[in-house]
Amino acid sequence: MTFPEGVVIACDEGKPELPVAGSQYFFRFDWDKDLSRLTSWEEATHNGNTWEVHRDDGTTGFLVGVGVVPEYRGMRVSHNLRFGEHKISELLIAFVLDSLFNAGVERVIANARIPFYHKVGSEMRVEAYCAFRQEGKLFDPVLRFHERMGAKILKPVSYSMDDPESRNGGCWVVYERRFES
Numbered sequence: 464m465t466f467p468e469g470v471v472i473a474c475d476e477g478k479p480e481l482p483v484a485g486s487q488y489f490f491r492f493d494w495d496k497d498l499s500r501l502t503s504w505e506e507a508t509h510n511g512n513t514w515e516v517h518r519d520d521g522t523t524g525f526l527v528g529v530g531v532v533p534e535y536r537g538m539r540v541s542h543n544l545r546f547g548e549h550k551i552s553e554l555l556i557a558f559v560l561d562s563l564f565n566a567g568v569e570r571v572i573a574n575a576r577i578p579f580y581h582k583v584g585s586e587m588r589v590e591a592y593c594a595f596r597q598e599g600k601l602f603d604p605v606l607r608f609h610e611r612m613g614a615k616i617l618k619p620v621s622y623s624m625d626d627p628e629s630r631n632g633g634c635w636v637v638y639e640r641r642f643e644s
């Protein structure tokens with residue numbers, strides 16, 4: 464692995480035998496805001512072989528995937544990372560965004576799964592699904608999560624990866640640097 468910092472694991476100290484509660488993987492690469500280069504998750508990550516695309520000085524952070532173990536989803540916990548109680552997903556992404564922006568990236572992008580896409584009629588195109596989500600007309604937990612954390616929708620794509628829940632589709636989202644130092 465060429466970028467070991469790109470793995471963040473959230474652990475439950477109360478369960479030493481099985482401590483993992485969530486994880487977030489990320490890397491850096493060069494992206495010039497050309498939307499046509501944002502195709503599938505598979506292509507962008509070299510099928511998850513991110514060491515092939517990672518650049519230590521890449522301009523753009525890439526969130527490969529965030530996951531919280533089901534029993535911890537929605538649960539609010541205390542951590543010295545942030546004042547008050549927060550979801551593990553929020554702590555993971557806040558930590559990663561801070562790390563990447565402090566290290567100098569200009570923006571952070573992700574190819575979000577759209578796991579409730581299979582619940583809408585098959586005639587609805589992925590562009591309409593993500594637009595309706597943006598307008599608050601339907602619900603998707605992963606898009607909801609990214610939007611709540613401050614991401615903006617960049618570009619829906621009809622093929623991201625083999626993912627039946629998302630009908631193989633996905634949605635590129637971007638986190639812009641909030642404050643210039």
Ligand SMILES: CC(C)(COP(=O)(O)OP(=O)(O)OC[C@H]1O[C@@H](n2cnc3c(N)ncnc32)[C@H](O)[C@@H]1OP(=O)(O)O)[C@@H](O)C(=O)NCCC(=O)NCCS
Pocket residue numbers: 528529530531532535536537538550551552553574575576578602603604605607608611
């Ligand atoms: C994405 C993920 C990390 C979010 O974790 P989380 O924030 O702890 O998840 P939650 O259970 O709180 O769900 C997120 C939101 O969806 C809502 N939600 C979840 N299931 C819902 C449902 N069936 N109907 C309506 N709302 C639902 C929650 O209320 C929450 O909304 P809020 O932000 O207003 O509180 C978690 O869902 C996960 O690990 N998913 C599997 C892996 C994955 O798909 N990762 C994304 C890769 S791009």
